[in-house]
Amino acid sequence: MAESSFPSTNPHLKVGTRDDKSSAFQKISEDEEWEVTSPTDSTFRTANSATASSSAGNDIFGGSAFNENGGIRFRRSPFGDTSGDGDEDHDDFNEHPEGARPVGALNEGFPNNYALGRRTSVSAESLNPTSAGSDSWVPPHHPKTEEQVSRLKTAVSGNFLFSHLDDDQFKTVVDALVEKPIPAKDIKVISQGDAGDYFYIVEDGHFDVYIHPSGSVQSGPDGMGTKAGTIGPGGSFGELALMYNAPRAATIVSTDPKSTLWALDRITFRRILMDSAFQRRRMYEAFLEEVPLLSSLKPYERSKIADALDAIKYSAGSSIIKEGDPGDAFYLLESGEAEALIDGVDRPVKSYKRGDYFGELALLDDQPRAASVVATTDVKVAKLGRDGFKRLLGPVEDIMRRTEYEPKPAAS
Numbered sequence: 001m002a003e004s005s006f007p008s009t010n011p012h013l014k015v016g017t018r019d020d021k022s023s024a025f026q027k028i029s030e031d032e033e034w035e036v037t038s039p040t041d042s043t044f045r046t047a048n049s050a051t052a053s054s055s056a057g058n059d060i061f062g063g064s065a066f067n068e069n070g071g072i073r074f075r076r077s078p079f080g081d082t083s084g085d086g087d088e089d090h091d092d093f094n095e096h097p098e099g100a101r102p103v104g105a106l107n108e109g110f111p112n113n114y115a116l117g118r119r120t121s122v123s124a125e126s127l128n129p130t131s132a133g134s135d136s137w138v139p140p141h142h143p144k145t146e147e148q149v150s151r152l153k154t155a156v157s158g159n160f161l162f163s164h165l166d167d168d169q170f171k172t173v174v175d176a177l178v179e180k181p182i183p184a185k186d187i188k189v190i191s192q193g194d195a196g197d198y199f200y201i202v203e204d205g206h207f208d209v210y211i212h213p214s215g216s217v218q219s220g221p222d223g224m225g226t227k228a229g230t231i232g233p234g235g236s237f238g239e240l241a242l243m244y245n246a247p248r249a250a251t252i253v254s255t256d257p258k259s260t261l262w263a264l265d266r267i268t269f270r271r272i273l274m275d276s277a278f279q280r281r282r283m284y285e286a287f288l289e290e291v292p293l294l295s296s297l298k299p300y301e302r303s304k305i306a307d308a309l310d311a312i313k314y315s316a317g318s319s320i321i322k323e324g325d326p327g328d329a330f331y332l333l334e335s336g337e338a339e340a341l342i343d344g345v346d347r348p349v350k351s352y353k354r355g356d357y358f359g360e361l362a363l364l365d366d367q368p369r370a371a372s373v374v375a376t377t378d379v380k381v382a383k384l385g386r387d388g389f390k391r392l393l394g395p396v397e398d399i400m401r402r403t404e405y406e407p408k409p410a411a412s
């Protein structure tokens with residue numbers, strides 16, 4: 001059964017050169033779920049061994065960090081038993097000293113954190129987020145200590161994909177997440193071109209994002225392509241391949257000596273988080289493209305902004321911002337008109353139409369609101385909270401600072 005409500009192409013994926021008929025990822029659609037092998041499947045490596053072995057850096061799934069010489073070996077999946085039967089030991093690969101881990105012949109050449117022979121592919125039916133509750137899917141439950149739960153809650157508190165979940169959904173996701181310590185710098189957590197199996201949230205540490213124009217990691221020193229960004233605590237990555245059933249769009253590499261990730265399996269991601277992320281991204285995609293302030297951003301950067309926006313309506317005459325208040329949010333005007341007013345000035349000092357923004361000054365300079373903003377017609381705004389503003393609008397800070405404002409009248 002195909003998911004008709006979701007786009008099947010990943011707008012962030014460079015597919016221009018991906019016409020290699022032997023590629024395991026040439027076309028991955030929901031109907032082909034049974035045919036798609038996962039990076040955790042033993043058949044996967046055969047199809048992709050050239051890429052896997054030529055990958056630069058240490059690949060947490062590719063083996064270089066975890067081979068005989070690397071000294072780090074895991075007995076089983078860092079995600080524990082993802083079958084959801086409650087029999088998992090998610091901390092397993094931290095608990096067993098190197099020598100205590102059996103290394104079977106089957107695992108020859110593979111990092112021990114591979115769950116060899118296990119397919120993560122699932123039927124299209126069980127991936128359909130709209131069918132939640134109508135089938136036998138049981139969300140995975142990975143027991144956690146109180147300390148882990150508290151760290152996890154802090155880690156996801158700033159993540160916008162979590163901010164729209166209800167209590168039950170939030171609990172399901174927290175239960176399903178698995179802690180994944182990254183023990184070194186230069187560990188490749190995701191390789192561009194691979195199939196997607198997990199979505200990751202960063203608790204601590206930083207991860208660089210590399211994109212190769214060919215669509216997958218190549219051999220040689222520049223095989224990962226160019227750096228496209230860095231993701232830090234509270235950020236997340238790995239959603240695109242799961243949302244679009246597409247190959248990984250980028251390579252993600254650890255940059256700190258120690259970091260901590262939380263991993264969410266593909267099905268729980270699709271069942272619980274994806275619906276709202278998709279709707280938000282689709283809802284704002286066209287609008288954000290039209291916003292002049294954001295025109296220099298890459299589509300992926302606009303998608304991340306879309307995740308963080310909240311739609312709010314104001315009726316004509318109501319105030320959106322009050323002069324002198326502390327600033328907690330930034331606004332994009334999606335429809336209608338508004339104007340800025342300053343105490344002591346008898347005319348509007350600025351007027352706003354669709355695509356304009358306001359509310360940035362108080363956040364940029366940690367100052368009280370410099371003016372009031374009042375809706376002159378019924379309006380709809382897209383609101384971005386302070387954290388999102390700081391995290392996502394850094395690249396356009398200079399543009400915002402260039403806006404000229406009328407000075408406040410001198411106090412009489």
Ligand SMILES: Nc1ncnc2c1ncn2[C@@H]1O[C@@H]2COP(=O)(O)O[C@H]2[C@H]1O
Binds near residue numbers: 236250252
């Ligand atoms: N500029 C970017 N383009 C594409 N993906 C990016 C970019 N920056 C960060 N990413 C993340 O890198 C991840 C690689 O795996 P996915 O394609 O599943 O999801 C991707 C995004 O979460």
